[in-house]
Amino acid sequence: MEKIFVQGREKLYGSVEISGMKNSALPIIFASVLVKGESIIENVPIVSDVHNSLKILSEMGADVKYEDLHTVRICTDNIGIEKINMGLVSKMRASSYLMGVLLARFGKVRIVYPGGCNFGHRPIDEHLKGFSQIGAECIEKNGFVEITTNKKLKSGEIILDKISVGATINMILASALTDGKTVIRNTAREPHVDDVIYYLNRCGTNIKRHNDVIIVYGSSSLYGARYRIFPDMIEALTYISCVGVTKGAIEIKNIRTSHLRSLLPLFEYMGMDIYSANKKAINVRSMIKLCGSHVRTMPYPGFPTDFHPQFSSLLCYTNGGGSVDETIFPGRFAYVNELKKMGGKLEKTDSKVFIMPSYLYGAEIDATDLRAGAGLVVASLGAEGESTVNNVGYILRGYEDMVGKLSSLGAIIKII
Numbered sequence: 403m404e405k406i407f408v409q410g411r412e413k414l415y416g417s418v419e420i421s422g423m424k425n426s427a428l429p430i431i432f433a434s435v436l437v438k439g440e441s442i443i444e445n446v447p448i449v450s451d452v453h454n455s456l457k458i459l460s461e462m463g464a465d466v467k468y469e470d471l472h473t474v475r476i477c478t479d480n481i482g483i484e485k486i487n488m489g490l491v492s493k494m495r496a497s498s499y500l501m502g503v504l505l506a507r508f509g510k511v512r513i514v515y516p517g518g519c520n521f522g523h524r525p526i527d528e529h530l531k532g533f534s535q536i537g538a539e540c541i542e543k544n545g546f547v548e549i550t551t552n553k554k555l556k557s558g559e560i561i562l563d564k565i566s567v568g569a570t571i572n573m574i575l576a577s578a579l580t581d582g583k584t585v586i587r588n589t590a591r592e593p594h595v596d597d598v599i600y601y602l603n604r605c606g607t608n609i610k611r612h613n614d615v616i617i618v619y620g621s622s623s624l625y626g627a628r629y630r631i632f633p634d635m636i637e638a639l640t641y642i643s644c645v646g647v648t649k650g651a652i653e654i655k656n657i658r659t660s661h662l663r664s665l666l667p668l669f670e671y672m673g674m675d676i677y678s679a680n681k682k683a684i685n686v687r688s689m690i691k692l693c694g695s696h697v698r699t700m701p702y703p704g705f706p707t708d709f710h711p712q713f714s715s716l717l718c719y720t721n722g723g724g725s726v727d728e729t730i731f732p733g734r735f736a737y738v739n740e741l742k743k744m745g746g747k748l749e750k751t752d753s754k755v756f757i758m759p760s761y762l763y764g765a766e767i768d769a770t771d772l773r774a775g776a777g778l779v780v781a782s783l784g785a786e787g788e789s790t791v792n793n794v795g796y797i798l799r800g801y802e803d804m805v806g807k808l809s810s811l812g813a814i815i816k817i818i
């Protein structure tokens with residue numbers, strides 16, 4: 403089993419390039435099922451969730467080729483719905499996008515419940531209620547979800563009860579081949595939702611957003627296109643927290659500063675210097691002990707739940723500490739016990755964690771999910787002594803070459 407070894411307390415200097423956004427790449431890969439001919443997707447991150455999504459499509463009959471390390475050509479003209487790798491579907495949340503695309507293209511889909519990071523129950527009721535509103539029938543039986551439509555899906559109106567990234571994207575995917583206008587209300591505004599919209603518009607749809615309302619003018623004939631995926635804002639935030647705990651000065655390249663605009667003032671408030679020379683890069687300098695802060699996770703543009711564990715690690719190293727109130731995934735706290743093994747002073751109550759200023763030392767700790775694992779790497783970088791992070795597989799699901807990137811910034815870190 404691979405582990406990450408970290409010798410803490412090395413300052414970080416240099417430049418790091420952010421990879422493409424995992425949570426855009428996955429739905430866009432599945433969206434290629436909706437189009438005829440080849441899609442050429444650029445800036446695809448090298449992470450295991452992408453690999454597994456491509457494997458699911460290949461096994462269904464798609465032609466998948468890499469043009470270079472980060473560019474993948476996908477043609478799904480010959481796919482069928484008989485050979486869906488249910489084992490992989492059950493391990494990944496993003497496989498829920500098969501529901502939207504197969505329903506749109508084949509009028510039916512039967513899959514096991516999509517899996518994903520293990521931080522509690524992750525229902526798909528919003529997805530199913532949405533599909534029903536455009537004419538699908540959804541049956542849940544023996545661990546499988548079966549969605550069918552007698553006739554074509556109808557255009558119309560979908561009102562989501564809850565703001566959900568996955569349900570919003572699935573509604574867009576399901577209505578993309580429907581001639582006519584579908585209005586989707588109460589949608590998520592995360593950049594990855596817009597990334598999917600821009601890809602589909604390149605392929606022939608006309609999808610517009612007005613705040614939280616998305617209007618889809620679908621088309622029954624979409625054609626493959628070349629498209630470049632947005633950079634990963636969560637990866638960028640993770641490197642900001644790394645320099646926050648180690649001190650130093652780094653340049654973060656290949657980002658969209660607009661995606662970070664609600665978070666950068668928080669880091670500045672805490673005591674970091676952030677300078678942006680252009681829209682695609684920032685320089686982050688952290689020289690003094692930071693002050694603490696209290697945050698609450700919210701849908702975009704609020705504080706992202708996917709940055710919660712990394713931020714908790716950062717708070718351990720601040721004057722004053724702070725708290726994280728988790729409103730999206732109340733089960734996302736398994737990292738708390740691991741930080742305590744390092745000397746972290748944290749107190750969890752219901753869906754909130756209070757973090758006191760702590761003196762962290764190296765320890766053997768377990769990544770319990772993707773972002774928890776990243777948070778533990780952040781904590782280890784600032785801790786005194788050696789740490790070993792187990793269950794590296796979680797981190798590889800969503801961070802491209804985290805160890806290589808950190809070591810190029812001067813961290814003493816390796817996979818063992």
Ligand code: EPU
Nearest residue numbers: 425495496525526527528529566567568569708730731772
């Ligand atoms: N929800 C429901 N019913 C549903 C769907 C969602 O009650 O049918 C609830 C969830 O339980 C949660 C809230 O709605 O409380 C929001 O969940 P959302 O649907 O937005 O999450 P998701 O689509 O399952 C994606 C990302 C997550 C990220 C969330 C929130 C992918 C593959 N996953 O999940 O990413 O945390 O949006 O931004 O895109 C990660 O990258 O580490 C990760 C977990």
